[in-house]
Amino acid sequence: MAETPEKTPADAPSKxxxxxxDVEPAPHPGVVPAFRSVRxxxxxxxxxxxxxxxxxxxxxxLASLLFVAVSLDVRPRTLDxxxxxxxxxxxxxxxxxxxxLRVVDNQPVVKGEVxxxxxxxxxxxxxxxxxxxxxxxxMEIAALRAGVVAAARAVEEANALLVEAEAEAVYARLYLDxxxxxxxxxxxxxxxxxxxxxxxxxxxxxVTTARARIAAREADLAVAVASLGDLDELPDxxxxxxxxxxxxxxxxxxxxxxxxVGDRPxxxxxxxxxxxxxxxxxAVAKAELYLDYCTVRSPLDGYVTNLNIAVGEYANEGRxxxxxxxxxxxxVMANFKETxxxxxxxxxxxxxxxxxxxxxxxxxxVQGVGWAIDLADGRDIPRTDLPRVxxxxxxxxxxxxxxxxxxxxxxxxxxxxxxxxxxxxxLPGEGELPPAQFPWLRSLFDDLDLDD
Numbered sequence: 430m431a432e433t434p435e436k437t438p439a440d441a442p443s444k445x446x447x448x449x450x451d452v453e454p455a456p457h458p459g460v461v462p463a464f465r466s467v468r469x470x471x472x473x474x475x476x477x478x479x480x481x482x483x484x485x486x487x488x489x490x491l492a493s494l495l496f497v498a499v500s501l502d503v504r505p506r507t508l509d510x511x512x513x514x515x516x517x518x519x520x521x522x523x524x525x526x527x528x529x530l531r532v533v534d535n536q537p538v539v540k541g542e543v544x545x546x547x548x549x550x551x552x553x554x555x556x557x558x559x560x561x562x563x564x565x566x567x568m569e570i571a572a573l574r575a576g577v578v579a580a581a582r583a584v585e586e587a588n589a590l591l592v593e594a595e596a597e598a599v600y601a602r603l604y605l606d607x608x609x610x611x612x613x614x615x616x617x618x619x620x621x622x623x624x625x626x627x628x629x630x631x632x633x634x635x636v637t638t639a640r641a642r643i644a645a646r647e648a649d650l651a652v653a654v655a656s657l658g659d660l661d662e663l664p665d666x667x668x669x670x671x672x673x674x675x676x677x678x679x680x681x682x683x684x685x686x687x688x689x690v691g692d693r694p695x696x697x698x699x700x701x702x703x704x705x706x707x708x709x710x711x712a713v714a715k716a717e718l719y720l721d722y723c724t725v726r727s728p729l730d731g732y733v734t735n736l737n738i739a740v741g742e743y744a745n746e747g748r749x750x751x752x753x754x755x756x757x758x759x760x761v762m763a764n765f766k767e768t769x770x771x772x773x774x775x776x777x778x779x780x781x782x783x784x785x786x787x788x789x790x791x792x793x794x795v796q797g798v799g800w801a802i803d804l805a806d807g808r809d810i811p812r813t814d815l816p817r818v819x820x821x822x823x824x825x826x827x828x829x830x831x832x833x834x835x836x837x838x839x840x841x842x843x844x845x846x847x848x849x850x851x852x853x854x855x856l857p858g859e860g861e862l863p864p865a866q867f868p869w870l871r872s873l874f875d876d877l878d879l880d881d
Contacts, residue, residue, distance in 0.1 A: 477561045505772050508762035509830065511852040512783065512837075514756070517729065518749035521547050522722035527742050534736040538753070547744055549723035556716035563709040570703055573657040580650035587646040591639035598632035607627045657703060750855045754847055757836045761793060763853045764830035770798055776859050777834045784850040786843065793835040795855065802831060 529546035531536060605625040611617045662778060738749040744750055761781055765773065779793035803815040816832050837845075 442794055504854055505769035506854040507763050507765050508852045510761050510853050514754050514759050514760045514847045517753045519751055520747050520749045521725050521812045523547055523719055524746040527744055530740050535646040539730050542727045544725045544727055552720040556720050559712040559716040563713050566705050566709040576652040577657055580653040584646040584650055587643040594635040594639040598636050601629035601632045604707045605693040660788050729755055761835040761851050763833045765833050766828040766830055768828050773855050777855050780850045780854040792838045794838055796834040796836045799832040
């Protein structure tokens with residue numbers, strides 16, 4: 430009789446009772462078991478959500494597009510903008526080597542600050558020559574004025590001699606008229622009468638001679654005045670007080686009278702009216718001006734830029750050495766499509782954002798809209814003085830862009846630089862900037878230091 434093999438623990442039936450639902454029926458020998466379908470829960474709520482949310486999202490997208498389109502018309506905006514500032518080329522009025530350079534590139538400067546100094550020695554020598562020439566002219570003028578005074582005195586002397594000659598001639602005629610009747614009565618001799626007549630004729634001739642002498646002296650005075658170079662009128666732009674005092678002192682120191690120089694207007698001092706001294710004084714003033722030009726100063730508050738020189742560089746008159754950026758007025762040049770220009774007016778408020786600080790808002794005001802642009806369209810033609818705004822595509826007919834100048838009125842106390850990229854939003858009809866949108870998002874940017 431065969432022995433029954435012992436059952437191992439793995440083959441032993443489980444002692445745990447099993448429910449009828451957990452026990453699977455044994456498959457029939459020779460039949461392949463089929464997979465049973467698993468029933469899933471009903472999806473009705475998903476179908477409802479899809480039916481509701483789908484059209485809602487489409488409507489939201491259309492509303493957003495409509496809102497953006499209206500906003501672009503009501504509040505024109507552009508990203509094609511940049512910060513600008515006026516620049517001034519610094520060029521000396523005189524030529525010479527630079528002996529003192531007191532600024533460096535990108536340095537802020539204030540109005541009147543010394544930028545550099547051109548070698549002043551040649552111009553100081555020119556000033557000394559002009560001052561010496563002026564001193565010589567003063568000496569010549571003093572001598573000529575003394576000659577004019579002497580000529581005037583000679584005229585006065587001739588006038589006095591004429592008066593004397595006339596008086597003697599009158600007396601001689603009167604004496605002749607008295608002695609002639611006495612000749613018939615033998616109270617005088619014929620010789621005495623002839624002598625009286627001769628003296629009367631001689632004195633008449635002396636009067637004529639005195640008058641001729643006066644004319645000669647007046648001619649001498651005219652020559653002296655012409656040699657002196659006096660003017661009838663002096664331009665108001667020429668300072669004369671110092672010249673007057675100096676010339677009068679020189680004439681009077683030599684015993685002359687500066688007032689007695691011919692017939693002059695009573696309200697003009699003759700000592701100031703000398704063309705020689707005017708020319709010499711102008712030469713001195715010009716030399717002083719050129720010497721002052723050797724020190725080049727900043728004409729405004731701004732920033733040094735494009736400085737590529739050093740001490741010893743030869744500066745040419747009128748040729749730019751470097752440039753200054755005017756820091757007093759900053760503005761943004763924003764290129765708007767021509768379709769938006771009808772919505773932009775001078776004086777409109779503008780929101781300005783800079784790419785360097787996107788979380789900070791600046792206030793701007795539209796100063797003006799460009800009236801013309803260069804129509805080169807990228808072609809190789811000479812540039813004009815008009816602003817050039819090239820289209821971005823050549824195969825599409827794009828709306829032209831016109832520059833709009835926006836003055837930055839105020840903003841964060843941070844430095845800005847010319848050329849920074851900006852984004853602007855024009856707010857037509859707004860008297861002031863509205864409150865900033867999404868302040869919580871801006872605060873989050875600041876807290877996370879994401880504004881950079």
